[in-house]
Amino acid sequence: MHIDSTNIYAFPYFEEKRMLNTSIRKLTPEDAPWVHVFWIEHWGSDLMVVHGQTFTSSGLPGFVVEENGQVLGLATYRIENDECELMSIDSLIEGQGIGSQLLEAVIATARQAGLRRLYLSTSNDNMNAMRFYQKRGFRFCALRPGAVTETRRLKPAIPLVGFNSIPIRDELELELFL
Numbered sequence: 001m002h003i004d005s006t007n008i009y010a011f012p013y014f015e016e017k018r019m020l021n022t023s024i025r026k027l028t029p030e031d032a033p034w035v036h037v038f039w040i041e042h043w044g045s046d047l048m049v050v051h052g053q054t055f056t057s058s059g060l061p062g063f064v065v066e067e068n069g070q071v072l073g074l075a076t077y078r079i080e081n082d083e084c085e086l087m088s089i090d091s092l093i094e095g096q097g098i099g100s101q102l103l104e105a106v107i108a109t110a111r112q113a114g115l116r117r118l119y120l121s122t123s124n125d126n127m128n129a130m131r132f133y134q135k136r137g138f139r140f141c142a143l144r145p146g147a148v149t150e151t152r153r154l155k156p157a158i159p160l161v162g163f164n165s166i167p168i169r170d171e172l173e174l175e176l177f178l
């Protein structure tokens, strides 16, 4: 199914807290165009630079949460050897279970594939993400001081200051053994 990216932010999703009637499905190749736009809109670019490696959204597997064809959340991941890396996770209505649904789908997929570890990187300002992952069993396994400052040379769209007015400088890695 093709989803028009202009619908991503559609009213009334930010206007009210109400019971959502969502469904989750795997991404298909037809989703690639709007996923590309989604990454640019949410991450400043279709380039994701983590642990010194550069990725694009192109061809990444993932899951989308929708309500009536409207995108409410997206997660992408990649598999290398016996490990799965969560490349992105975004919920457009926070605190209603969308992020958990996406994360659980990635965990279940990785377990079914017999993988050993799921890991991800986040930036030092993202306290919300750090809470979210730790409450779901993830533990910190690496700190890369100055990694985001370095990445900003390649990707100037990364803001200098992030959540809670915290300067964005470092990359933290969290992992979950499956």
Ligand SMILES: CC(C)(COP(=O)(O)OP(=O)(O)OC[C@H]1O[C@@H](n2cnc3c(N)ncnc32)[C@H](O)[C@@H]1OP(=O)(O)O)[C@@H](O)C(=O)NCCC(=O)NCCS
Residues within 6 Å of the ligand: 088, 089, 090, 091, 092, 093, 094, 095, 096, 097, 098, 099, 100, 101, 120, 121, 122, 123, 126, 128, 129, 131, 132, 135
């Ligand atoms: C991190 C992120 C994906 C979490 O998504 P989310 O949709 O808010 O996640 P959930 O709603 O599943 O969980 C958030 C909280 O809401 C609570 N919640 C879930 N469903 C709920 C409901 N129906 N009513 C009330 N609260 C609910 C959860 O218990 C959870 O609290 P906890 O973490 O203290 O246990 C989201 O904050 C996000 O998109 N952030 C911006 C992008 C980002 O930083 N991504 C991570 C990059 S590493």
